[in-house]
Amino acid sequence: MADTLKTLKCPACGKDMEKVFIPSEGINLDICTQGCGGIYFDNREFQEFDEKDEDISKILEKISNRKFEQVDTTAERTCPNCGAKMVKNHSSVKQIVEVDECYSCGGKFLDRDELVKIRAEYNTEEERSADMLKHVYTAIGSQLEELDKRHAKSVTSRSSLQKLFLKLAGA
Ligand SMILES: [Zn+2]
Ligand SMILES: [Zn+2]
Numbered sequence: 001m002a003d004t005l006k007t008l009k010c011p012a013c014g015k016d017m018e019k020v021f022i023p024s025e026g027i028n029l030d031i032c033t034q035g036c037g038g039i040y041f042d043n044r045e046f047q048e049f050d051e052k053d054e055d056i057s058k059i060l061e062k063i064s065n066r067k068f069e070q071v072d073t074t075a076e077r078t079c080p081n082c083g084a085k086m087v088k089n090h091s092s093v094k095q096i097v098e099v100d101e102c103y104s105c106g107g108k109f110l111d112r113d114e115l116v117k118i119r120a121e122y123n124t125e126e127e128r129s130a131d132m133l134k135h136v137y138t139a140i141g142s143q144l145e146e147l148d149k150r151h152a153k154s155v156t157s158r159s160s161l162q163k164l165f166l167k168l169a170g171a
Helices: 057-063 114-119 125-168
Strands: 018-022 027-031 039-041 087-090 098-101 108-110
Touching (some): 018 057, 108 114
Antiparallel strands (some): 018 027, 027 039, 039 108, 087 098
């Protein structure tokens, strides 16, 4: 999905979000500069900013050293781009920060201090992926074991069906 040029309403405080152009990426981010300091990323923008080696100075310029409205970060939010309900997910398997994600358009909303916290989780994209993979492998490993057990069972029931079939067929 491309950058949208329409003004988005902040999903946390309802104020109009400001389009902030990020020259290094050539994209516009939506930042709630008049309200709570939240940031909305579309589905491919976020990965350009979540690691320590990526430049967020333009974002920090907008959200540092200013007073922002306090918002309830646990409240349910609606995607400002497409109107779908957003879902809270941990930003990584470390489970430190919860991000609002839109499963419909892929957008993500971060409360003001969450970007900095997420960037502190890993040094590089590789470390983040490696940790995620480790987690996934552990989860898949136990699922495979379970599948193996079930499969073994279905093999036995299949062979007994086969015997019954052969018996009915008069073989
Ligand atoms: Zn806001
Ligand atoms: Zn959406």
